[in-house]
Amino acid sequence: MTERVAIVGAGLAGSLLGCYLARRGLSVDLYERRPDPRVGQPERGRSINLAISERGLDALRRIGLVDSVMADALPMKGRMIHPVAGPLDFQQYSASGDRAINSISRGTLNNALLDAAAAAPGVSVHFEHRLAELDSCTGSMVFETPGGKVKVSADVVLGADGAGSAVREQLLAEGAVGESVDFLDYGYKELSIPAVNADFALNPGALHIWPRGTSMMIALPNPDRSFTCTLFWPAGDFDALSNAASIEAHFRTHYPDLLPLAPTLVDDYLHNPVGVLGTVHTQPWQAHGRTALIGDAAHAIVPFYGQGANCAFEDVVELDRCLADTGGSWARALPLYEHRRRENTEAIAAMALDNFVEMRDKVTSPVFRLGKRIEHT
Numbered sequence: 001m002t003e004r005v006a007i008v009g010a011g012l013a014g015s016l017l018g019c020y021l022a023r024r025g026l027s028v029d030l031y032e033r034r035p036d037p038r039v040g041q042p043e044r045g046r047s048i049n050l051a052i053s054e055r056g057l058d059a060l061r062r063i064g065l066v067d068s069v070m071a072d073a074l075p076m077k078g079r080m081i082h083p084v085a086g087p088l089d090f091q092q093y094s095a096s097g098d099r100a101i102n103s104i105s106r107g108t109l110n111n112a113l114l115d116a117a118a119a120a121p122g123v124s125v126h127f128e129h130r131l132a133e134l135d136s137c138t139g140s141m142v143f144e145t146p147g148g149k150v151k152v153s154a155d156v157v158l159g160a161d162g163a164g165s166a167v168r169e170q171l172l173a174e175g176a177v178g179e180s181v182d183f184l185d186y187g188y189k190e191l192s193i194p195a196v197n198a199d200f201a202l203n204p205g206a207l208h209i210w211p212r213g214t215s216m217m218i219a220l221p222n223p224d225r226s227f228t229c230t231l232f233w234p235a236g237d238f239d240a241l242s243n244a245a246s247i248e249a250h251f252r253t254h255y256p257d258l259l260p261l262a263p264t265l266v267d268d269y270l271h272n273p274v275g276v277l278g279t280v281h282t283q284p285w286q287a288h289g290r291t292a293l294i295g296d297a298a299h300a301i302v303p304f305y306g307q308g309a310n311c312a313f314e315d316v317v318e319l320d321r322c323l324a325d326t327g328g329s330w331a332r333a334l335p336l337y338e339h340r341r342r343e344n345t346e347a348i349a350a351m352a353l354d355n356f357v358e359m360r361d362k363v364t365s366p367v368f369r370l371g372k373r374i375e376h377t
């Protein structure tokens with residue numbers, strides 16, 4: 001009999017995982033708490049674009065999705081440093097100048113993965129299904145839906161439900177896993193720079209950084225020729241600016257070149273939410289050889305290395321490889337997947353925290369630049 005696999009969360013990791021498991025001939029139910037994002041508006045202020053690097057592209061390439069996703073991608077070959085005063089400084093990621101990371105719309109990427117998963121044989125996608133209860137021993141689950149509670153069960157349950165994972169919460173409540181979450185005392189807010197005369201207001205071939213010591217802002221280009229900026233600041237400090245005058249005065253002092261490029265700055269600042277940042281450590285990632293965590297649900301990291309989604313995609317490739325290496329035995333594949341991935345995800349979590357210090361402070365230091373590998377954000 002074909003095993004029934006439930007994936008909780010149809011975000012980046014869950015949708016990609018659905019595609020990979022369908023190729024193995026498995027019967028997959030993909031449950032997502034949100035309505036179908038392909039027919040609605042994206043959430044306001046939630047990382048509109050992502051830097052996808054070779055690690056992530058490899059996962060897409062293996063299932064034939066890289067060309068369609070890359071069609072709208074904007075390659076960024078280096079970082080452009082914006083000082084408070086003085087000229088911009090472009091720092092190439094590779095000496096040859098031919099290596100780039102790619103700015104990709106989160107929505108477009110998620111929708112492409114959802115399209116591919118929904119079209120794959122054996123995959124059913126269920127929107128507006130929020131996991132509310134799980135028994136990780138039996139695979140029994142309860143979802144809250146607009147029509148009321150729905151009870152289902154599966155042979156294997158994979159939690160791809162992000163940093164605030166309900167699957168992880170249930171495993172924790174059962175005593176099947178332990179977790180620690182290190183919240184950063186920084187939050188983030190998204191701002192935007194629209195196109196000017198139908199063209200980019202800044203160089204679209206770079207990831208733009210405004211390093212300011214205790215705060216920092218970055219901007220990535222979008223296919224509609226706008227940029228999305230992300231301002232990182234100690235979480236409590238955002239509230240200090242509560243009206244147009246104080247917001248404009250602050251940006252005039254600290255980000256003077258942004259002000260003329262951001263006509264919606266005050267509205268963005270006042271209405272976009274402040275996002276929380278943190279690192280999630282979970283151990284183990286699986287229970288009973290039938291329930292497991294993947295992507296941010298297992299190991300969310302801070303975004304300063306631009307690697308969370310790339311890392312989640314690598315998890316999917318590795319889990320698929322473990323299934324191949326164990327002849328499709330979930331009981332053996334799940335611990336093997338954790339064993340092979342844990343060291344890598346712990347390393348990138350530490351590097352992501354280190355890169356925050358580099359991006360907000362050190363990118364302006366010539367001495368530092370000479371001694372430091374500058375392949376990435």
Ligand code: FAD
Nearest residue numbers: 009011012013033051131161162295296306307308309310
């Ligand atoms: P998610 O994308 O969070 O998906 C989880 C899904 O599960 C969602 O669709 C959610 O609705 C659903 N869900 C949640 N709870 C339930 C439930 N109870 N029942 C059913 N469904 C549920 N990564 C990069 O690689 N490059 C970048 O440049 C980058 N920039 C970032 C910038 C910011 C500001 C932030 C915050 C993150 C950034 N990341 C980046 C990290 C990246 O966003 C995450 O690592 C990635 O989204 C993880 O994918 P995921 O599928 O594990 O989780």
